[in-house]
Amino acid sequence: MATIVQAIRLALHVGEERLGVTDVFGQDVGPPLGGVFTQSQGLRTAWNSPLDERGIVGTAIGLALAGQCPVAEIQFCDYAFNTIDLLKLAGGISWTSAGEFDCPMVLMTPVGSGIRGSIYHSHSFDAQATRIPGWKIVMPSNPLDAYGLMLSAIVDRNPVMVLTPKALLRSKGNPTERIPGEPADDRTLSKMIDAPLGDRSRWRPEWPDVKDLFLPIGKARICREGTSATVVTYGRMVPMALQSAAQLVSEGIQAEVIDLRSLWPFDWEAVKQSVKKTNRVLFLNEDTEVTNFGEHLLRRTVEELFYELYAPPRLLAGAHVPGVGLADALERASVPQLDQVSAAIRELVRHEP
Numbered sequence: 001m002a003t004i005v006q007a008i009r010l011a012l013h014v015g016e017e018r019l020g021v022t023d024v025f026g027q028d029v030g031p032p033l034g035g036v037f038t039q040s041q042g043l044r045t046a047w048n049s050p051l052d053e054r055g056i057v058g059t060a061i062g063l064a065l066a067g068q069c070p071v072a073e074i075q076f077c078d079y080a081f082n083t084i085d086l087l088k089l090a091g092g093i094s095w096t097s098a099g100e101f102d103c104p105m106v107l108m109t110p111v112g113s114g115i116r117g118s119i120y121h122s123h124s125f126d127a128q129a130t131r132i133p134g135w136k137i138v139m140p141s142n143p144l145d146a147y148g149l150m151l152s153a154i155v156d157r158n159p160v161m162v163l164t165p166k167a168l169l170r171s172k173g174n175p176t177e178r179i180p181g182e183p184a185d186d187r188t189l190s191k192m193i194d195a196p197l198g199d200r201s202r203w204r205p206e207w208p209d210v211k212d213l214f215l216p217i218g219k220a221r222i223c224r225e226g227t228s229a230t231v232v233t234y235g236r237m238v239p240m241a242l243q244s245a246a247q248l249v250s251e252g253i254q255a256e257v258i259d260l261r262s263l264w265p266f267d268w269e270a271v272k273q274s275v276k277k278t279n280r281v282l283f284l285n286e287d288t289e290v291t292n293f294g295e296h297l298l299r300r301t302v303e304e305l306f307y308e309l310y311a312p313p314r315l316l317a318g319a320h321v322p323g324v325g326l327a328d329a330l331e332r333a334s335v336p337q338l339d340q341v342s343a344a345i346r347e348l349v350r351h352e353p
Helices: 004-018 053-065 081-096 127-129 144-155 187-193 239-250 268-278 293-308 328-334 338-350
Strands: 023-026 044-049 070-073 106-111 136-138 160-165 222-223 229-233 255-258 262-264 281-288 312-319
Touching: 004 144, 004 160, 023 053, 023 293, 044 255, 053 070, 053 262, 081 127, 127 136, 127 160, 127 187, 127 262, 127 293, 136 144, 136 338, 144 255, 160 328, 160 338, 222 239, 222 312, 222 328, 229 239, 229 338, 239 255, 255 268, 255 328, 268 293, 281 338, 312 338
Parallel strands: 023 044, 023 070, 070 106, 106 160, 136 160, 229 255, 229 281, 281 312
Antiparallel strands: 136 262, 222 255
16 A cells, blocks of 8 residues: 555645646755655656745745645755744734635645654654644644545645654555555555656656545544543554554553544544543653643643543653754654553553542
8 A cells, every 4th residue: 555655645646637736846846856755756746946944935825825726845844943934924814814815725844753863854843833823734644644634735725734754654554544546556556656766857657546535624533442541642653552552452451542633623522522431541742742732632631521530631742852862762762652652551541530
């Protein structure tokens, strides 16, 4: 099945052929590289911008206001922080114009650690993104969600951020959850849409006839059902939470895992119903723990579900440090690891009400 990178590429192809995408651009997004992670190889609307994140976002805003349908990329989210004022501007266009103007643009950027990217290529952006009203924010954890959420982002009239976990970009999902119309053989798909090494000047992709799939923005997914405790997470932490839940079964712990998929709007109803069932909840992500998005979820849980709780709700997030170190030990010390996730779930379950 497709990787997340291939799923994004297929979605962008559908976008430019059937959904009106006019420009896919950013640093190294066009030929010959097709994106630093190859997510835009072979796209006819892809072009290279200067190395200027503010210019990229500003151009996308201008194109959107001019009636175009742009998909812009900031090569790593670490370099999105110097665009905050422009992101605020894009998020406020509909509100400040009383709905007279929309800003239908997609901004995609890789986020998080897990590739030994050190301090300039390992930041998270989810907490910062949720502080910018007017944007919709999605973060897929598997190829099918990446495909469906990207298509929904393209057709949305609001500006949408698609945050892609760097550590999962080459990963595949459940074999039973393929993109509609993708080839059954992974090698066939690769031969069709992956550019060869070396000279690519004459290479052209052979796009499979994939079908439309629009996953609703704001709808979470229950990845694993359970009754002992709820784990609310997204992005790179979803596979880790599932691995922990599978291991804890031998200890008699049945953890329920929720993949939010969308950080704004987020599926509070799914969280609420799960917490009312398990009475314990862990909020898990890799962004720094101070002013973390999970803190908002935890606060709302306490305010609205206090009498449903059998244990204090927990947040497990990244360390509040300026960056993620290059050395393996430093990176592991900076973001949640499997043993920490399992320990947090055990603590919740063993807490006496």
